[in-house]
Amino acid sequence: MTNTRPTSMIRIALVTAILSIAAQDGTRDFAKLKGAVRIDGSSTVYPITEAVVEEFSKIAKKVNVTVGISGTGGGFKRFCVGETAISNASRPITPSEVALAATSNIEFIEIPIAFDALSVVVHPKNDWVKSITIAQLKAIYSAGGGKSWKDIDPSWPDRAITAYSPGTDSGTFDYFKDAVLGKEGKARADMSVSEDDNVLVLGVSGDRDAIGFFGLAYFEENKDKLRAVPVIGSSGVAVSPSAKTVHDETYPLSRPLFIYVNGKAAAKPEVAALVEFFLDQCDELVTEVGYIPLPSATLAKVHANWSAKRLGTQFVKDGKQIEGRFGDLFQ
Amino acid sequence: MAAGVISTSRRMLSNRVFLWSCLAATMIAILLLSVLMVSIAIEGWSSISWRFLDSFASRKPAQAGIKAPLLGSLWVCAICGLAAIPMGIGTAIYLEEFAKRSRLKRFIQLNISNLSGVPSIVYGILALAAFVRFFGLACADEPWTLGDPESLFFIQFPFGPSVLAGGLTLALVILPIMIIASQEAFRAVPPSLRQGALALGSTPWQVVRLVTLPAAMPTIMTGAILAMSRAIGEAAPLLVIGGFLLVFQTPTNLMSDFTVLPLQIFNWAGRPQADFHKLAAAAIIVQLVVLISFNSVAIIIRQKLQRPLQS
Structure with a gap:
């Protein structure tokens, strides 16, 4: 009895320490986040973003998230000059949009979120x-x-x-x-x-x-x-x-949907929290609003890319759009 | 004699035909309006509640509300009115009371008439460059700021898609209407009043301040009502300057992001679910109430101002 007590106390202390590290690492204190996140772009992606932002705003009350529906092209016009932090897109970014972003020194992270x-x-x-x-x-x-x-x-x-x-x-x-x-x-x-x-x-x-x-x-x-x-x-x-x-990409008329996150903005805690919340809640909310969630293998790659803050697009190379199946191209 | 009787009855007939066709024209307009109002009232009335006014947007129709667009509309229209009404009256005073007949005056006049016919979306494009982006002079993702972002007196340059930019955009849209209506009001003031005041030794500024402006004010207010009614219903130019749709905060200062009722109505009406169409109808009712209360303020001002001249 006297022997076991110190070990169990050490164990408890260890578990608490691990838990507290996990808490700091895995979950954020959403209520303490502040700031503004501007999102614009595709009206096709809008229902997903609307659902995610609605749920996010319930827990992160002080973060002012705004979402517009200028269309994929219109959204990129604003995103590529730095007016918005996140752009909704119903197609991958095009070479001319990549070039526009480069002239304004805008870097971005590409995140597929669902299929339409x-x-x-x-x-x-x-x-x-x-x-x-x-x-x-x-x-x-x-x-x-x-x-x-x-x-x-x-x-x-x-x-x-x-x-x-x-x-x-x-x-x-x-x-x-x-x-x-x-x-x-x-x-x-x-x-x-x-x-x-x-x-x-x-x-x-x-x-x-x-x-x-x-x-x-x-x-x-x-x-x-x-x-x-x-x-x-x-x-x-x-x-x-x-x-x-x-x-399985046998249906010929389906396409992936994306969000693009401004690289500089992704370093801000409120934007990072929103994107992580987006990825966590995505599957459930995507189904709820009538789209098709990503297969789990793709979702794992998306998570890995986000953690590594992988910049740039995988669909444009040397100023040209790459053709092919999304499942084969996306890494 | 007989010919005269026929011609009288024919004249009476044409009088009646004219009367009835005028009445018919009026009735068509009233009928269409009441069909619209009744159908919207039937569809939207059940959705109106305090919760609807006091909630933010939601993907679930039962939880969705119009807090953000309602307050956004009020902020934007207030800014628009504060900018456009004094500027419109000032321009009209200059053109009607001070400017001499010259090529410059004719040029300005021609431009104002043309501008009143320009589609509002064009003003949106102009405002996007001028107010939202400051012609690209400053970097959009690192604006120059002054003050605490959470205080009432926060300012940033460029303005971005803020309530201030939105209000100024709508001010551009209604400015030509405001100027033309005010000019008509000044023209309707009898010249004898001006000449009388000048003959008594008033300076031109005293004439404007004490005689013509008070006399013209009731008509100017009617013009302001029409102009503000147009401003509160505009969606296109605000969409161009990047007005957002989904906003979970009400404006706290001039730099806040915003959305307005017409944008929310446009979005809800375009959704597949029938429940959102009901919400769109309810939002239209709220917008009409806001519009009527704006107008009644202007009408009260008009009544107050009319009194001294009548006595």
Whole structure:
């Protein structure tokens, strides 16, 4: 008895010491943080950031976080001159944006946070489009594209196509253009365009001959009014949009979403705390707002990159955008 | 005789046709407005509560509120009014009471008329360069600051996307309207009043201060109401200067980040969930109430000022 007491006391002391080190190291005292963090960028990423910032603001009450929705390009314009600490992006940074950041001496950390999948949608009573190839989508949406469904596939009825699309300034359209129309492709002039995805939902759900596309989150919200068409990519297999098909990158129309953190700002405790909170809460909140979380292997790389404060982008090299699968490129 | 009777009845007929078409024109406007108001009231009324006014934004419609955009709108509009109304009246006084007929005056006049037709988003671009970035003279991530960031008197250069920059941006938007309305007010003051005062030995400044300005003030206030109504509804120029959408703090000084009601309404109305559309309608009701209370202050000022001239 007399023997064990000192050892157990030492043990307790040791455990307390370790715990207190862990507490200093692993968790921050959010309530004591102060300052302002400005975020701007993609409206596609906004719902995720909104959820994270809302939860962050509950525990770090003195940190004034503000979020804007200037679009990916608009957000980078401000980020690359140092006006914002974090930029939301629905695509990797481009070579010209990297160059702009370099002229303003802005360094940044690139952090993928989730996947977004475009869903191609038709009216639920459309019984002819069982699946669609990228080439067929291109034939529908290209300038001077098919006027009738029969023009796209001879087995489809001879009915006029009404094409719906998100606004041509949106990151969603940018992505669709890259993935479907090609870099030089031009979109047809007679499609119905709206910045408001809700208008697209209304349009397609009210017209049997309509086709449209937008983020998977919007489709999930309106499952009862629309039908998502399985898409045939280079693999030749029709794939429906889902978490599984997005993760293994078999669904052809999915893309990673990013946040970019200003290197100088990342050294500030309030910004670092927000980014770490972002990474910790990301999975749960991403699912809640309708996007698809990163696979655990990718998330581990993201954590490692953040701890090492790895600067720069992995998608631009020697002033050129690198092409390829996100899963292969991102290290 | 017979011809005269026919022509009278025809004249009466055309009189009635004119009367009814004018009434119809009025009714169409009123009908559209009331359809809009009633539909918004039905959709949004249930969402209005003290909690709605006193909460910050949220991704959950049941917890979302408009504290930040409401106070942001009040700050920005107050700054806008303080900047644009005196400047507008001053410009009008110069142009109507002091400036001689010259090429310069005609040039200024032409410019003001043209500026009142410029889309507000263009002013946003101008303000982004001038107020938010100071034409790139200072580094955006290391602004030059004066005072404690948490105190009321904190100032930084460049202003950044702050309430001060936002208020000045809206002031630019409404300045031409304000100037033109004030000019009309001064023109409507009978020249005999001015001449009488001058004949009694008043200096031109005394004439303006004691005679023309008080006489013109009620009409100027009507112009100010219209101008401020425009300012409180603007979203585009504030979006351009980098007005934020999600803000979890109310402004504490002129350099605070802000959001405004039109931005919040625009965002909520564009979301897929129907519950957010209800919140957008509720925010529109709040915005209308704010607008009406702004206007009633101006109307009270107008009533107060009208009295001395009538007696």
